[in-house]
Amino acid sequence: MMSPMGDGPTTPAARAARERILLKRYHEGGDTSARDQLAEEMLPLARALAGRYAGRGEPLDDLVQVACIGIMKAIDGFDVTHEVRFSSYATPTVLGEIKRHFRDRTWALHVPRGTQELQLKVAKARDELTNQKGRSPTVEEIAHAIDASLEDTLSAIQSAAAHRTRSFDEPAGEDSTLAESLGGADPELGRAEIRVMLDEALDTLSDRDREILRLRFEEDLTQTEISRIIGVSQMQVSRLIRQSLTRMRMDIESAQSPSDGAGSARRRRSVGGAR
Numbered sequence: 001m002m003s004p005m006g007d008g009p010t011t012p013a014a015r016a017a018r019e020r021i022l023l024k025r026y027h028e029g030g031d032t033s034a035r036d037q038l039a040e041e042m043l044p045l046a047r048a049l050a051g052r053y054a055g056r057g058e059p060l061d062d063l064v065q066v067a068c069i070g071i072m073k074a075i076d077g078f079d080v081t082h083e084v085r086f087s088s089y090a091t092p093t094v095l096g097e098i099k100r101h102f103r104d105r106t107w108a109l110h111v112p113r114g115t116q117e118l119q120l121k122v123a124k125a126r127d128e129l130t131n132q133k134g135r136s137p138t139v140e141e142i143a144h145a146i147d148a149s150l151e152d153t154l155s156a157i158q159s160a161a162a163h164r165t166r167s168f169d170e171p172a173g174e175d176s177t178l179a180e181s182l183g184g185a186d187p188e189l190g191r192a193e194i195r196v197m198l199d200e201a202l203d204t205l206s207d208r209d210r211e212i213l214r215l216r217f218e219e220d221l222t223q224t225e226i227s228r229i230i231g232v233s234q235m236q237v238s239r240l241i242r243q244s245l246t247r248m249r250m251d252i253e254s255a256q257s258p259s260d261g262a263g264s265a266r267r268r269r270s271v272g273g274a275r
Contacts, residue, residue, distance in 0.1 A: 015041075019086040027080050035075055038086075042071045045087055049094045056102070063098060070097030077131040089134045096127045119156040121146045136254040138204075139247050154243040157250070201248035209244045216241060 018041075025034035046067035054060050074090035082089075100123060125145040129137035137145075143153040202210055212230060215221045223241070227234045 016085050016087075020080070023075070023078055023080050023086060026075065027078070035072075038075060039068065039071050042087070042090065043068070045090065046071050046094060049091065050098060052095075053098055053102070058102070063101070066098050066101045067094050070094030073097065073131070082134070084134050092130045092134075092136060093127070096130055100127065118146070118148065118152060121148075122153060122156045136250070138254055139250045151243065154246050157246055197252050198248070201251040204247055204251045205244055209240060212237060212240055213244055 019038060022034040022038040022041075025031040026038070047064055049070075050060060050063035050067040053063055070093050071090055074086070074093040077093070078086060078089055122142055125142050126137055129141055129145060139150060139153055139157070142157075143150050146153065148156075202213075205213070208230065212226055215226045215229065216223070221229075223234045223237045227237045230237065232240075
């Protein structure tokens with residue numbers, strides 16, 4: 001079925017079939033017009049993903065252009081032998097391109113130069129691994145790719161937050177600011193799903209790190225009290241908590257990727273396992 005304007009199929013199955021036809025024409029036959037046609041048909045996806053980042057200090061038109069660059073990179077990097085829908089593969093690539101656009105603008109807080117350089121390596125490796133695997137990579141995969149320790153990789157990931165700060169006076173709409181748009185969500189919404197994701201993410205931590213988080217967030221102990229129990233300094237406890245939370249966040253992002261077949265299988269094993 002074609003759309004009323006005749007610009008492409010309207011059903012998901014028909015669109016997926018057309019995407020694969022255009023990709024094969026480009027990758028197997030070198031037809032650049034097929035690449036350009038697919039890029040044009042993916043413009044709604046580019047606009048939708050760019051729209052997620054509207055109101056963050058960058059013009060929407062610029063973000064759409066960045067998203068289109070991500071679409072082109074996804075087309076060039078797509079493996080037609082894989083049974084993955086192109087839009088599912090392209091989404092993390094486009095989001096990575098948009099995030100890199102924000103990341104490369106400025107550093108809002110002071111970060112040691114060595115950490116800045118490592119963070120850029122992490123970002124590049126994350127984009128490349130996302131293209132290769134069609135999902136968000138794990139911390140371990142990134143650390144292996146850049147030949148860095150897990151601890152240094154986690155620190156570099158944490159440093160990404162220092163690229164840009166936001167003002168509460170930043171416009172968030174026609175007649176509102178960022179401060180006026182914050183809050184208001186029911187904390188119960190989605191809580192069941194969050195519990196499942198957190199439980200699975202906890203499996204990526206060592207017994208010691210899980211115990212530290214339990215003492216901090218379940219027993220509500222201070223970092224100093226935890227340091228006496230665990231036998232490390234308060235500063236080490238603080239660092240371990242930050243790194244554990246970052247590692248869990250990375251695992252959740254990886255598990256949420258729509259094309260992460262391995263992550264889905266891992267989640268099924270976790271639900272049906274001894275835990």
